[in-house]
Amino acid sequence: xxxxxxxxxxxxxxxxxxxxxxxxxxxxxxxxxxxxxxxxxxxxxxxxxxxxxxxxxxxxxxxxxxxxxxxxxxxxxxxxxxxxxxxxxxxxxxxxxxxxxxxxxxxxxxxxxxxxxxxxxxxxxxxxxxxxxxxxxxxxxxxxxxxxxxxxxxxxxxxxxxxxxxxxxxxxxxxxxxxxxxxxxxxxxxxxxxxxxxxxxxxxxxxxxxxxxxxxxxxxxxxxxxxxxxxxxxxxxxxxxxxxxxxxxxxxxxxxxxxxxxxxxxxxxxxxxxxxxxxxxxxxxxxxxxxxxxxxxxxxxxxxxxxxxxxxxxxxxxxxxxxxxxxxxxxxxxxxxxxxxxxxxxxxxxxxxxxxxxxxxxxxxxxxxxxxxxxxxxxxxxxxxxxxxxxxxxx
Ligand SMILES: Cc1cc2nc3c(=O)[nH]c(=O)nc-3n(C[C@H](O)[C@H](O)[C@H](O)COP(=O)(O)O)c2cc1C
Numbered sequence: 001x002x003x004x005x006x007x008x009x010x011x012x013x014x015x016x017x018x019x020x021x022x023x024x025x026x027x028x029x030x031x032x033x034x035x036x037x038x039x040x041x042x043x044x045x046x047x048x049x050x051x052x053x054x055x056x057x058x059x060x061x062x063x064x065x066x067x068x069x070x071x072x073x074x075x076x077x078x079x080x081x082x083x084x085x086x087x088x089x090x091x092x093x094x095x096x097x098x099x100x101x102x103x104x105x106x107x108x109x110x111x112x113x114x115x116x117x118x119x120x121x122x123x124x125x126x127x128x129x130x131x132x133x134x135x136x137x138x139x140x141x142x143x144x145x146x147x148x149x150x151x152x153x154x155x156x157x158x159x160x161x162x163x164x165x166x167x168x169x170x171x172x173x174x175x176x177x178x179x180x181x182x183x184x185x186x187x188x189x190x191x192x193x194x195x196x197x198x199x200x201x202x203x204x205x206x207x208x209x210x211x212x213x214x215x216x217x218x219x220x221x222x223x224x225x226x227x228x229x230x231x232x233x234x235x236x237x238x239x240x241x242x243x244x245x246x247x248x249x250x251x252x253x254x255x256x257x258x259x260x261x262x263x264x265x266x267x268x269x270x271x272x273x274x275x276x277x278x279x280x281x282x283x284x285x286x287x288x289x290x291x292x293x294x295x296x297x298x299x300x301x302x303x304x305x306x307x308x309x310x311x312x313x314x315x316x317x318x319x320x321x322x323x324x325x326x327x328x329x330x331x332x333x334x335x336x337x338x339x340x341x342x343x344x345x346x347x348x349x350x351x352x353x354x355x356x357x358x359x360x361x362x363x364x365x366x367x368x369x370x371x372x373x374x375x376x377x378x379x380x381x382x383x384x385x386x387x388x389x390x391x392x393x394x395x
Contacts, residue, residue, distance in 0.1 A: 002032035005179055008077050008113075009034055010086035010106040011051075012093045013041025015156040016122035016165040020087055021046060023168045025054040030172070035077055037061065037106050039093065063105045078113035083178050086110075087148075088122035088165045091133050097145075098136035116178045120148045120171050125161025148174050173243025176225045183227030184390050190228040191267045192220040193260060193274035193306075195235030197253045201298065202285040211275030213237030215319075215359060215378050219271055220245055222382035228269075233259045235274055253277055253303040257310075264312055269389055271317040272307050279303060307337045315392045317385065320344040330364055340366045340392045343385055363388055 007027055011020040020036075027034045036051040038061045048059035060077070078084075086093065086106060093106060097119075102108040110117055119140065127133060128150060141147055149166030180186070194216020198206040217239050220232040230245040233256060241247055248263075250256045253276045264270055279300035289296060307318050318339045320330040323346070330344035344362045360375045365388055373384055 002027060002030040002176070002179070005032045005082045006080050007032045007034050007175065008037060008081040008084040008109060010037045010039070010084065010089070010093075010109070011042045011046065012039045012086065012088060012090040012106065013044060014088040014090050014122045014165070015045065016088040017042050017045035019122075019165050019168065021050055021054060023085075023087055023171055024051055026168055026172055027175070028055050033057070035060065035081075037077065037109060039090075039104055039106050041090075041092075060105055063108060075108075075112045078109045078111075078115075081109075081113055081115045083116050083118065083175055084110060084113055085118040085120065085171065085175060087118075087120035087171050089119045091121075091123050091127045091130075091136075094119065094121060094133060094136050094140065098139045116144075116146065118146045118148060118171070118174055118178060120166050121150050121163075122165035123150070123163050124157055125155060125159065125163045128161075128163045146174060146178065169240065170243050176221075177244040180225050180227040183225065185223055185269075185386065186227030188228045188268040188393065189231070189266050190220075190223040190269040190271065190389075191231050191233065191260065191263050192216050192223065192271045193233045193235075193256060193276075194220065195237040196275045197235040197256060197277045198251050199253065199277045199280040199303070200284045201281050202287065202289045204288055207277060207279070207281065207300075208236075209275045209277065213239050213274075214357065215381070216271075216273035217242060218378040218382040219273055219385065222379060222386055223269075223271075226386060231263055231267075233263065233274070235276075253280060253306070257304050257306045260306055260310055264310060264314060267312075267314045268393065269315045269317065270310065271385070271389075273319055275321070276306055277303055305337075307339070311338060315340045315389055317341045317343065317389065321347045323348050327362060327364070327370065330362065334364060334366075341385070341388050343381075365392070 011017050024034050034055040036059045051059045096107050102111045151164040151166055152162045153164040154160055155163045195213035196209045196211040198208045200206045220230050221242050223230045224245050232245055232247045248259050250259050280303045282299040282301045316339050320333050322329045326344050326346055330342050334342040342364045358375050359378050359381045361373055361381055363371045
């Protein structure tokens, strides 16, 4: 996702500095090139050695260190960075940046850079609420700095308040969003559905299916990372909310139909990855159905077919979860539902499909092209599908 991107991670003297180790590690695992720059005070909390170990790269702290190679000065870091993120940033460094002070390596790097700059403050609630800090943040925001957090919660001093560093997920999600500005789906609106709908039987029981929503969520995240404005319409899942996209939660097929219908008017792409129940219970009981009533008969009525009934001036992508005659059935569905692209997967396969982090799919495009992909992560499958979407958008 962040393959080859150059990220400068500034860390300042906050009690939350240890959380920057997790950020550095995760960014490195996502294949970014992470150059960590520590303020002098940050080294009271965390060591350069730790960051060096997780990033595999030199860590900078002293602007006047004569041993630093000529090609990695504060100015060259500023020039090569795709994005600079300071997490955590103290009230002190916020004040210095707001006033153009460049008396340490972090502030000089920021001042010398033309790239996007993300600041994630962490401090005591009173320091954060102080009008001086607020004015400084406001000045930075007006100058185009992106501020993430802080969050409300328990602070190091033991009291509750706004001042906690945002989560690694939130900070990395913001980095991805910033880097996506030049992506091949910029200026496009993509609607993605995900999850397994629930059709009530009575107040405590429902009919659902094994879909976990992972494929739909991977698609939403991948579209965000390619610059799209994404709306995710999700049936219940246990997945974490994705940073930087609009999410609407629904429960049943009827709600999903309404949400999709209301959202598609401005869409360029609709990707229906949700597993919507084909049937709904006609006579939902208002009270819990008792066991002593003996054999229970449920009248199941076909639910509204969202894929078939929602059409418009957008690229419509559907999924075909099949257990036999994969390509044949997928082609039939593609024709019936007027799809530009259909993604077929064999749900009987043990190493892919429902619940798995991987998927093995066949992508069929309107022009008849059939791409049989090997087993790969759902995120990689998502990018393969979006490659086809980009082609379809250009046709
Ligand atoms: C134990 C301890 C924890 C601190 N935590 C924070 C903090 O979370 N946020 C903050 O703005 N300052 C915090 N400070 C104060 C900063 O370390 C101090 O303002 C320092 O000058 C910041 O330098 P820097 O911005 O160059 O890293 C803390 C100080 C101590 C002693």
